[in-house]
Amino acid sequence: MRPAAELIVSFFQVPIVHSDSAGEGRAATPRADFIAALVWIVFGAAVLIGSWRMDRLESQDINPYTIPGLVPGLLGIAVVFFGLLMLFRAWSQGALTPAGGADGREAKPGEHRRFALVLLPCLIFGVGLLGHGLPFWAAAALYVTSTILILQYPERKAAGQLARGVVAATVIGLCAGGLITLVFQEFFLVRLP
Amino acid sequence: MLEGLSMLGHSYLSFLNFWSIAYGLGGAFLGILVGCMPGLSATLCIALLTTLTLKMEANNAILILICSYVGTLYGGSRSAILLNIPGTAANAASCADGHALALRGEAGRAIGIATSGAFCGTLFGVLCLAAFTPALAEVALKFGAYEFFWLALFGVAMSGSIVGDDPIKGWLMGALGLIFAQIGEEGLYAYNRFTFGWDQLSGGISLIPALIGAFGFAEVLTILSDPIEKKLVEMKDSTLPRFREVAQYWKTVLRSGAIGVLTGLLPGVGEDAGAWMSYAGARAVSKEKELFGKGSIDGLMAAETGDMSSIPGHIIPCLALGIPGSAPSAVLMAAMIIHGIQPGPMMMIAHPQFVYDVVAMTTLATCSILLFGLFMVRPLLLVLRIKRSVLMPIIFLLASVGAYASASRLFDVYAMLVIGVGAYFLRKKGYQMAPFVLGLVLGHLLDKSLRRGLVLSDGSVLPFLTRPICAVLALVTVFTMLMYIPAVNRGVKAAFGWCKGLVFSGKAA
Numbered sequence: 001m002r003p004a005a006e007l008i009v010s011f012f013q014v015p016i017v018h019s020d021s022a023g024e025g026r027a028a029t030p031r032a033d034f035i036a037a038l039v040w041i042v043f044g045a046a047v048l049i050g051s052w053r054m055d056r057l058e059s060q061d062i063n064p065y066t067i068p069g070l071v072p073g074l075l076g077i078a079v080v081f082f083g084l085l086m087l088f089r090a091w092s093q094g095a096l097t098p099a100g101g102a103d104g105r106e107a108k109p110g111e112h113r114r115f116a117l118v119l120l121p122c123l124i125f126g127v128g129l130l131g132h133g134l135p136f137w138a139a140a141a142l143y144v145t146s147t148i149l150i151l152q153y154p155e156r157k158a159a160g161q162l163a164r165g166v167v168a169a170t171v172i173g174l175c176a177g178g179l180i181t182l183v184f185q186e187f188f189l190v191r192l193p
Numbered sequence: 194m195l196e197g198l199s200m201l202g203h204s205y206l207s208f209l210n211f212w213s214i215a216y217g218l219g220g221a222f223l224g225i226l227v228g229c230m231p232g233l234s235a236t237l238c239i240a241l242l243t244t245l246t247l248k249m250e251a252n253n254a255i256l257i258l259i260c261s262y263v264g265t266l267y268g269g270s271r272s273a274i275l276l277n278i279p280g281t282a283a284n285a286a287s288c289a290d291g292h293a294l295a296l297r298g299e300a301g302r303a304i305g306i307a308t309s310g311a312f313c314g315t316l317f318g319v320l321c322l323a324a325f326t327p328a329l330a331e332v333a334l335k336f337g338a339y340e341f342f343w344l345a346l347f348g349v350a351m352s353g354s355i356v357g358d359d360p361i362k363g364w365l366m367g368a369l370g371l372i373f374a375q376i377g378e379e380g381l382y383a384y385n386r387f388t389f390g391w392d393q394l395s396g397g398i399s400l401i402p403a404l405i406g407a408f409g410f411a412e413v414l415t416i417l418s419d420p421i422e423k424k425l426v427e428m429k430d431s432t433l434p435r436f437r438e439v440a441q442y443w444k445t446v447l448r449s450g451a452i453g454v455l456t457g458l459l460p461g462v463g464e465d466a467g468a469w470m471s472y473a474g475a476r477a478v479s480k481e482k483e484l485f486g487k488g489s490i491d492g493l494m495a496a497e498t499g500d501m502s503s504i505p506g507h508i509i510p511c512l513a514l515g516i517p518g519s520a521p522s523a524v525l526m527a528a529m530i531i532h533g534i535q536p537g538p539m540m541m542i543a544h545p546q547f548v549y550d551v552v553a554m555t556t557l558a559t560c561s562i563l564l565f566g567l568f569m570v571r572p573l574l575l576v577l578r579i580k581r582s583v584l585m586p587i588i589f590l591l592a593s594v595g596a597y598a599s600a601s602r603l604f605d606v607y608a609m610l611v612i613g614v615g616a617y618f619l620r621k622k623g624y625q626m627a628p629f630v631l632g633l634v635l636g637h638l639l640d641k642s643l644r645r646g647l648v649l650s651d652g653s654v655l656p657f658l659t660r661p662i663c664a665v666l667a668l669v670t671v672f673t674m675l676m677y678i679p680a681v682n683r684g685v686k687a688a689f690g691w692c693k694g695l696v697f698s699g700k701a702a
């Protein structure tokens with residue numbers, strides 16, 4: 001590595017620390033940071049181009065220092081700058097070496113599957129059920145019941161309590177949907193979708 | 194001075210009625226329940242309650258929100274002690290010593306210490322809130338576009354620097370929040386930025402759905418996708434607050450209270466910084482350093498006093514400058530705006546009584562947590578026994594209602610979903626949400642201040658650097674960012690050591 005490059009590398013060698021306070025933050029590998037940095041640079045460049053192409057409102061004879069694209073453009077430059085710093089740091093930490101992709105903290109077994117199982121009912125409820133004619137309490141009951149069933153299925157099956165699980169989940173779902181509708185709509189006069 | 198005291202007295206008297214006390218206790222109760230549940234943050238609690246209190250009178254609504262804010266942070270210590278999982282990020286510093294005490298069979302004692310630390314810390318913060326907010330607001334009246342530009346930038350830069358472990362990621366998240374704030378109709382010419390012809394985006398990304406997505410939905414996904422459920426430590430001893438220990442560790446209480454308030458004053462830094470800095474401060478001067486992390490009373494007291502005293506600290510810049518000190522105070526500020534109270538330098542002119550009302554509300558919140566700490570510890574812990582698979586879907590339901598209710602737009606629910614999924618993945622890669630939120634809140638201020646400033650100076654950037662307050666803010670912002678470059682950091686430390694050597698003549702005998 002050239003001396004100038006070494007100097008710059010020493011500037012941005014921030015140690016990677018694993019922090020997971022209250023579910024926040026899990027350190028990424030240098031390779032993941034490298035890829036993320038590329039995404040940030042592309043995003044920043046897109047913001048910069050978008051700002052550059054914004055109308056300068058010359059027809060309205062506005063002050064040139066108040067053009068709408070000024071601040072977004074500067075922010076785009078800032079994102080590209082920080083993205084480049086991250087890219088350089090990830091590269092200096094060996095992102096492109098075989099060890100650069102080794103994960104310091106791997107996902108727990110079954111985490112990705114559970115994530116998909118949790119996300120799917122949320123999306124169906126939020127995008128498909130809400131505001132499409134079904135009363136809120138019914139949509140809410142459907143969502144809560146199905147999510148509880150999905151999440152508790154393995155333990156209920158192992159314990160041979162599937163029927164009991166269905167009944168419990170349905171009761172909880174109906175109570176949750178009914179109570180939330182009652183409290184928000186009737187007591188606190190909040191409009192529900 | 195006398196006028197201020199008279200207004201403060203009036204505020205206290207106005208809250209001495211059945212409904213105010215009931216609202217205060219209710220808000221604190223809900224806050225403690227949310228705080229007890231690991232992962233559910235004060236931001237989520239306040240955002241959800243904001244939608245629930247939309248139709249209430251402004252003072253009652255803000256009272257509930259402030260009490261829930263204080264309650265959530267106080268409740269977070271329960272799961273830190275009993276589960277070794279902080280209820281909110283601010284309680285992370287309490288985990289080591291609190292849980293170590295619980296494992297020794299002193300869980301009740303740890304909760305008692307947390308209660309007394311939280312009570313004293315919040316009370317100390319309330320005194321600072323009453324004393325400093327009017328003074329800061331008076332100074333802020335002299336601020337112009339140049340100063341507000343730097344304040345906004347300073348807030349996002351500080352938040353990016355201090356929150357989390359990686360400042361570059363923090364600054365990127367801050368910039369992302371500022372960019373998101375630019376979406377929609379801009380303030381000077383009503384020009385649509387980054388809307389791509391989509392009318393729904395003209396109104397911009399609303400703060401409450403974004404916060405619920407970043408702190409609520411993302412947390413639901415994080416908690417439910419984790420297959421491991423932690424075991425609760427049983428509690429056998431008394432949970433009464435230990436004021437004898439407060440007297441014993443009075444120096445820790447005062448020091449941590451001051452550190453908490455000072456970190457609270459810094460925009461966007463968050464309550465966890467107050468807790469960690471107080472903890473580090475206590476450890477540095479403690480005679481029982483070796484006990485820290487292994488069940489130190491001093492450490493637990495410092496962490497709890499620090500995080501709780503930072504709450505009033507965060508409210509000070511929120512009221513006086515219109516710049517929130519943390520993510521929960523950003524929601525609090527949004528709620529104030531929804532209820533027709535505009536925080537900022539004009540607050541002491543337009544709503545002078547409201548500042549003292551907030552002092553009275555925070556005092557009521559402090560008394561509420563003491564009451565719940567005295568009489569309701571065990572019943573409130575039942576919430577920790579509810580299965581995640583039952584609780585979290587209900588939290589998601591509340592999050593969806595919360596996102597929708599503020600403007601009755603389905604688009605806000607979609608925005609909450611998109612931001613929540615994005616936040617989930619970003620958090621997994623070590624990105625923090627607090628700088629993003631602060632960027633989202635301060636984006637408009639930064640945009641307007643920069644463009645107005647440039648018009649006033651006819652395109653010159655000199656006033657942004659030469660006006661005294663601007664120069665100080667610019668220097669602090671740049672210096673803070675440069676300090677994260679190891680070479681600069683080493684150089685500054687060496688220079689500081691050299692200067693110290695010039696002043697002090699070697700070690701004392």
